[in-house]
Amino acid sequence: MRIVVRTSRLAIWSRRLGSFSVVLLLLSIILHFSGQIAPDVFEISIGLASVFAALALLLAVLAFTVLWQTGDKGWGLALSGFIASSFALIPAGTAFALYLSYPSTLDVSTDIGNPPALALAHPDRPEHAVDPEALANRFPNLVSRSYQLPVEVMHNLVEALARNNGWTVLRNRAPTETGMIGTLNARRETLWGWSSEIAIRVAANPMGANVSIRAASLRDMWHDLGDNGRSLENALLALDDAVTLYVRDGLAILDDDDEEELPEALPEDHEAL
Structure with a gap:
């Protein structure tokens, strides 16, 4: 009796869909970074690639199960489909991890009661509301700053930060x-x-200057994966470093001036009166 060994169709379709999802993902990235497609089209393309990749991954798992039971051919096909689909799911997996890790920060400010004014974005949208407690827990450095520097100096440092x-x-x-x-x-x-x-506001106070900062998304989105919050927190930390360098350099200049004003030492053969 002749035993017919067949190639698993599940494995075949797993590789096909996995390969297609990788091609769609890479093509979307290339077209996006070359400016050929709009951001919303790019997001739709990434979403479609993720759907095909998830289906390919499911078929690969099913193919492994069936191949183990039947002894058919297709292990290599199923493995290639599994690897390709896993690669294509990296963007979706990263986005999902950020969604679980960060609150939405579509409109976020260090001064909730009196945020800096916006020029383009539409503020105070209900869907942009941020939970202050969740924001403080996830972004502990996202608070207004008070520096003991003149307001003009701080504004110049803010301009340098933007550049x-x-x-x-x-x-x-x-x-x-x-x-x-x-x-x-x-x-x-x-x-x-x-x-x-x-939006950044620099206001004078009796001891120096206060700095408040705000970020608001310009697109209608349901979640920004904490992008604005991370951006503001990094900007404020960079501003802290800039102030530290400014103060350090200023102190170094003062030290150099003091050394230049020191009186010259008396000659060794100077006789006391």
Whole structure:
């Protein structure tokens, strides 16, 4: 009696769908970074690639089970489908992990009661509401700053911060003698095509200057995976470092001036009176 050994159709379709999902994913990324497709089209393409990859992964698991029981051919096909689908699911898996780890920060500010004014974004949307407790737990460094530096100096450091981060400045108002408040509004673009507006307010206080910062997404989204919150927290930490360097350099200049003003030593053969 001749035993017919067949190739598992589950394994065949697992490799086909897995390969298609990888091609769709890579093509979407290439077209996105070359500016050929809009961000929303890119997100739809990534979503479709993830759906095909999930189906391919399921078929691979089923193929492994069937092959173990029947002894048919297709282990290599099922394995290739499993590997390809796992690779194509990396973006979706990363997004899901960020969704579980971070609250939505579609409109977030260090000053909830009086946030800096926006120039482009539409504030106060109900779907943009952020839980203050969740925000404080996940972003402990996302708080307004108070520095013992003149408000003009702090505004210059804020301008440098915007340039160093590659933000597009939309509006920049330096503090004046009559109104010791400076504001800066900038547009921030993420690697994946998300856009948000950054608003920074620098206000004078008796000891120096207060800095408040805000970020609001420019697109209608249901969740930003904590992107705005991470961006603001990193910006504030970078501003802390900039202030530290400014103060250190200033102290170094003062030390050099003091050394130059020291009197010269008396000659060794100077006779006492």
